[in-house]
Amino acid sequence: MDSVFLMLESREHPMHVGGLCLFEKTADPAGFARTMYEDMLTGADAVTSVFRRRPERAFGVFPALRWDLDDDIDLSYHVRLLSLPAPGRVRELLELISMLHGSLLDRHRPLWEVYVIEGLADGRIATYAKTHHALMDGVSAVRAWQRTLATDPDARDCVPAWRTDRRRTEKPGASGLSGLVRTVSRTVGTVPQTVSGARALSRRLPDPLPYQAPETMFNVPISGARRFAAQSWPLARLRAVTETTGATLNDVVLAMCAGALRRYLSAENALPARPLVAMVPVSLRADGAEETGGNAVGAVLCDLGTDEPDPRQRLDRTRSSMDRTKSTMAELTPLQVLGLSALNVVGLTLPSVPLLGGGPPPFNIVISNVPGAQRPRYWNGVRVEAIYPASIPLDGQAINITTVGFGDAMHFGIVGCRRAVPRLQRLIGMLDDTLTELETAVG
């Protein structure tokens, strides 16, 4: 599975997942950023094996991937300090992340990069971490980077995720995640998207699919350039909707996305008559498993009900669709689900299979919800306000929405092909409108 993610990669499809962290305002943000950066440059001799992994050889037609361990890691390459141009708004930050997220990782080196970013006018600083999907999936990446941070605001001994001497006061795996519902701990994943992929999916799923994905503006070839948008909503607002309706938090996230996509496609005069189908990755990692890197990702399909104008009805459609698929998935073993994903992903790389055309796409968009920590997190006493995930668009899948429930908010990260998804940042306002609409609809 790891090697599939390396095989799939091309300049149009960088296969890394990103994470943007916003740290609260401090008195000397440039000094804080510089200190964090310099802390991160130390300890090159104490980097854990996951963060020293690099592919052993360049890729041919039949990739013979083996992980090689880099014994001479140059941290000044992997860790970088950047600043934002004036006026240093979140807009400038998102422009920078769009740019960083669009460039490929260097396969001659361990497949990760971290940026410390100062220059926000409001006194906050940000970090952006980029990890190849072959190194670890989204869930593992969020956990690994999260372990960098302390739950104790008084701790001053934080060390980066890649160091072996990281804080011993917290056991790995017990980092505040246990309270989360893990059955639907979805993760950033890659996905079938060819015609053959669709057929394989429909053949292999135990039940006939209750719906078919329409053709949309998102299901087109993509370029290598990205646009990134991000925003947070208080979990209290989402929870109020779950309490009235009996839906899960994930159902509400999907309903927010469904409403925003309906609004976006209407504004672009591109709303299809049939409802959009979302691919929702599902983590296959057992609840207690250690984060040892690697990939363990399955996927289910979800009816987004974008043909439905009523927000409450739409939520119910999404919810019952998820309930149906979850029971389907429960009948498969984790290995079967993994095999299903891998098979479909491998389908993408066969040169004889046309990437697009000849039928409807198997689904329209990937929407993932990655679990994050519930308790606040700190780097040497400075609190993390938000963690925004940045995932992977693909040919035929020009947009991806990934969310992280962290602290008291749900954090949305949207990545799209810069060309195929114009005015992507509008989706932020549309997500907000949809949540408000849902709140009104459910009283």
Next chain:
Amino acid sequence: MDSVFLMLESREHPMHVGGLCLFEKTADPAGFARTMYEDMLTGADAVTSVFRRRPERAFGVFPALRWDLDDDIDLSYHVRLLSLPAPGRVRELLELISMLHGSLLDRHRPLWEVYVIEGLADGRIATYAKTHHALMDGVSAVRAWQRTLATDPDARDCVPAWRTDRRRTEKPGASGLSGLVRTVSRTVGTVPQTVSGARALSRRLPDPLPYQAPETMFNVPISGARRFAAQSWPLARLRAVTETTGATLNDVVLAMCAGALRRYLSAENALPARPLVAMVPVSLRADGAEETGGNAVGAVLCDLGTDEPDPRQRLDRTRSSMDRTKSTMAELTPLQVLGLSALNVVGLTLPSVPLLGGGPPPFNIVISNVPGAQRPRYWNGVRVEAIYPASIPLDGQAINITTVGFGDAMHFGIVGCRRAVPRLQRLIGMLDDTLTELETAVG
């Protein structure tokens, strides 16, 4: 020839040339940068055809390259505004350029990017322009970007190089270049480097080569990561050496590089007994030719005399070597020289040819001298202090030195593979030491 540069490209070998411009101190550098950036974002409907070129199809084994013209250019992708982290020294600027120079251009778009960079503590700002070698060679790139700038400090109607409505007050091609000696107007070039390349070169040059390149630490496989260093020296200092010795400015540039490389290799305990051989690209463009893009590049070999401890003797070695090769080149037609280069470059792409090993490299380093304008240049009244070129290392050629004679200084840009050429920035001090040594030696 254009398609060769596209074929050659891989993640380890981005095939773009870069140019870093430093603008003099202004009262409001962030405002100046922002205004320049916003000026550059306008006029997407008036972009000249060279800057709208993109390859028509993705690359297979046999690339069938045709230039497609992008009619829907997104300037907000091509033009970017960045800032430097505190303390905003030249060191932070060079770190940023190292990073930007190491990432690939997106082939779905016209093959260029421009960065406006603020945040230098001394009140200067910088621009970094990145142009694919397939779009234009180094000489054309320097000229094209230079045309953006005015010779008149009072001009306030500057428009970017890519716009058709550029300042009509100066004729293209008459932009202060005429005073330069064009016979040795060398340009950024790519180069043979395989064993077969070496053999082809020695077979095709009319005379037997008077020397053979030794194996050095520079002639190894490279990674995709780059380090960039840059510095300027007053032309008056270089000219004083030419006046005493009868050498040309180019001979002095080569002698400075030779001395610095000797010092660097000695410090790394890696100075070979035999002298290093430099490949020196030569422009084949006729003196009066318009800058219409495309490539016209040949190459000669030069004995750098790095085995010679005496600086004056070393200068004489380099100088007589260049004199010999220039007369050799004069016996070939421009087309013959171009064919020679193309043949050797194509050799690189044959998968059956091992990239390295099995004999000495044909040469050790590429050193180019690109002609620049003699008169000062301005962007809306703000003077350009320096133009530093950033060229292309290759497998087997881990370091490249390119210079631009612009205004009253010679500007050196050094690009190396971050892994194969450690402590690259030391070469700056070593160039300075060598010039001082030369000045002393020639009295």
